[in-house]
Amino acid sequence: MAVLLNLVQGAPIIDIYLDGLDTRKTARFNDKQQGLIRLPVYSDDDDISGVVDLRMNKNKKIDHLGIRIELIGRIEILNDQKQSSDFMSMGRELDAQGILLEDKTYKFTFNKFEKQYESYYGKEVKLRYYLRVTMNRNYGQVKKEIEFAVQIVDKEQENQPQTSLKLEVGIEDCLHLDFEYFKSRYHLRDVVTGKVNFYLVKINIKYMELAVIRKEQIGQGNNQQTDNETLVKYELMDGCPQKGEVVPIRLFLSGINMSPTLKNVSGKFSVKYILNLILVDEEDRRYFKQQEITIYRKK
Known part of the structure; x- marks a missing residue:
């Protein structure tokens, strides 16, 4: 009733x-x-x-x-x-x-x-x-x-000294380049800057782009599940570069839907961010190199 x-x-x-x-x-x-x-x-x-x-x-x-x-x-x-x-x-x-x-x-x-x-x-x-x-x-x-x-301001990350990230990409007798990001840690309103140096180019490159990937990892060990999501793609170069050419990298993070990097939150999940440099040739073959970066919140 x-x-x-x-x-x-x-x-x-x-x-x-x-x-x-x-x-x-x-x-x-x-x-x-x-x-x-x-x-x-x-x-x-x-x-x-x-x-x-x-x-x-x-x-x-x-x-x-x-x-x-x-x-x-x-x-x-x-x-x-x-x-x-x-x-x-x-x-x-x-x-x-x-x-x-x-x-x-x-x-x-x-x-x-x-x-x-x-x-x-x-x-x-x-x-x-x-x-x-x-x-x-x-x-x-x-x-x-x-x-x-x-939201949590990470003062520890803010006060740490920066280090650059430098990697090489090579295909024997076809392609040789290196790229450098001037920082390894970025706040949410930061700008990713760097450069790509071409030392050998014997394939017809159509374009080069930089992507930001968010990687969610849920669980631990053998039960871990991973989901990758591309948040943004930015074209760095259109057309084939010449030997000795240097292409600048400049990507603004402020317009991207990002959180800080999260590591092993309560033993449940982690969130990582990856910079993915991608080269695409005339036959649509893709060559890429990934580099993890740290994202933090600045006051």
Whole structure:
């Protein structure tokens, strides 16, 4: 009877409102399930606070077993929910068991909560933070969730000295070149710069391009799964180069949908970035050389 009454009258309505959203930075994420989303960003020692509004929704009274808010960090493996798990959970009691006779507002604060990992929304895995309010009742629960993002400035990477990356590509008596990236570590708004030196060219090269590949690695050891996604391709050269020619490399990262490099996050997944230099000849044969780089967030 109580369940039927709840269906007729409607469940109580819960809304969560975060403080200071009008001045807080936001970030866009491409979520495989929700599409493009924009979330408020919390970093460093930021608190998260706000209010929970509970509306009766035509109910004259509501019996409940308690109302609770939780801050949750969760890793979701999209093709295998059994591997998904929470890596953090903090809770606050908003109201003890009782009876509500009118709309009510509750304030909440999580002071300087731990920000161990950065938010990530990828093809096969996502790491997300959210607040969840739960009203427990004798005949079920009423829940409301709201997501937010965590971004982490990597001061250690920022202060480390840079090293260049230099590699050779050769096909005996046909092609010999080397390429150099002037840095091995890049912040998210950085520019990849370098050069390609041609020492021997006896094949008809049609064009040369540089691609940025994101590599998601899920799981460990023999059970590890890898997904490669090309984020951008940029043409460096059109036509066949001459012996002794030097082609400059210049690729802006700021317009690419990237996260920082993530290594063995909670034993669940890693995210790596690869620079892939590709040569294509007149017969559409492809010659390529890949080099892993480190991406980090700068303040």
